Amino acid sequence: MTTNATALIAPSTGAAFERGQIPRRDLGADDVRIAIAYAGICHSDIHQVRSEWGPGTFPMVPGHEIAGVVTEVGPEVTDFQPGDRVGVGCFVDSCGECEPCQASEEQFCTRGTVMTYNSQEYSGEPTYGGYSTEVVVRAGYVLRIPEELSLDAAAPLLCAGITTYSPLRHWNAGPGKRVAVVGMGGLGHMAVKYAHALGAHVTVLSQTRSKEDDGRRFGADDYRATSEDGTLESLRGSFDLIINTVSADVDLDALLATLTLDGVLVFVGLPENPQSLSVFSLTSARRVVTGSNIGGIRETQEMLDFSAEHGIAAEVEVISADDVDAAYERVLRSDVRYRFVIDVDTL
Ligand code: NAP
Ligand code: ZN
DSSP, X not given: OXXXXXXXXXXXXXXXXXXXXXXXXXXXXXXXXXXEEEEEOOHHXXXXXXXXXXXXXXXXXXXXXEEEEEEEEOTTOOSOOTTOEEEEOSEEEOOSOSHHHHTTOGGGOTTOOEESSSSBOTTSOXXXXXXXXXXXXXXXXXEEOOTTXXXXXXXXXXXXXXXHHHHHHHTTOOTTOEEEEEOOSHHHHHHHHHHHHTTOXXXXXXXXXXXXXXXXXXXXXXXXXXXXXXXXXGGTTOEEEEEEOOSSOOOHHHHHTTEEEEXXXXXXXOXXXXXXXXXXXXXXXXXXXXXXXXXXXXXXXXXXXXXXXXXXXXXXXXXXXXXXXXXXXXXXXXOOSSEEEEEGGGO
C-alpha cells in the first residue's frame, strides 16, 4: 500500500520536468512523514538528470535539500512529532552496522548508502527526492531544523551546508589557517561563511570579480579572479587548505602550487571527467589531494545547530516549480546567487 505525492519528474536524460504522481510508502513503525515546504536545487541534481555521472534511473525526481514539517510519525518514533520543523539531506538509509555507520559516517556505508533519489531502498524500490509534496523517511535519517533558521534558507544546508562544513572541520579550518574556496556558487558561498565563522583567513578564487562584494559580505578576507593573468602564480604557497567546489575541469598543478608545505586540497566538486596532475606537485611540498562526500547524520545536525548559533544560512532565490528548467540553465551559466530553492506549494 502506498500514497501518492505530486512531484516534478524528469522522464528521461536531460528532458524537461513534468508534473506527475509518485508513490510514497505507507508509514512504517520508525518512519516519519514530512510535508515538504522547500527543496534546494543542487548542481548534483543537474549532473544526475543529465546522466553526467553515468546513466541515471528514470523517471527521476531529484532533490536532496529538503525542508518541511512532520505530519505523522510511526509508533516507534520518539524523537519527532507532528509540527516539528525538519530536514532530509542526500541519503535516507544505510546499514547501520558497518564501521562507518557505527561512527555516524553513514555516507560511507560499506553496504551502500541509500541515496535520497536516483537510488534504491534495500527492498529494491526506487527512491524519489524532494521536488515533491511529501516524503516518508526513517526517523534516524531526519534532521531537526532549529527555530532560528527559516525553512527556505535552511534547505540548502542539508547538502551545500554539510558538504562544506564537514571538510572544513575534518581538516581543522580555524584561527591561523588560510583557507581558499574555489568557485563561489551554492557550495562555495557556504564554504566561505563556515570557514569565516570557524575563524580561518578566507580567500575566494572565483572566475571573475563580479561577486566580490558578496564574497566579502559572506566573510572573505581576500577575493581573487582566476580569469586575470597571474592570479594563481601570485598566490604560490599561500594556503593551508583549499576547498574546490568547481564542477568543471581544473588546472590542478596550478592550484596545488598555491598550497603551503603539507597543504591539503579537498575536492567536493564532482567533475564528470577524470582529473590529472603532476606527481611533482605533491612531492615538492608533501601536499595532499583528497575528497569529501557530504557528511554523516550526527555531523549534519551539528552543522545545523552551528548555523543557528552563528546566524548562518544559505542565500536563496525562491522559485516556482514552473521555473526549474530555467533555473538549471542559470546554474550551468554560473548565474546563481547563490541557491535556487523550489517553493513546493507551487507544485
Ligand atoms: P554551482 O552552484 O554551480 O557552483 C559551482 C561554481 O563553480 C560556480 O558558481 C562557479 O563559481 C564555478 N564554476 C563553474 N563553472 C566553472 C568553470 N568552467 N571553471 C571554473 N569554475 C567554474 O554548483 P554547486 O551546487 O555548488 O555544486 C558544485 C559541485 O559540487 C558539483 O559538481 C556538485 O555535483 C558537487 N557536489 C558535491 C557534493 C559532495 O558531497 N562532494 C555535494 C554536493 C555537490 P564562480 O562563478 O565563483 O567561478
Ligand atoms: Zn547536493
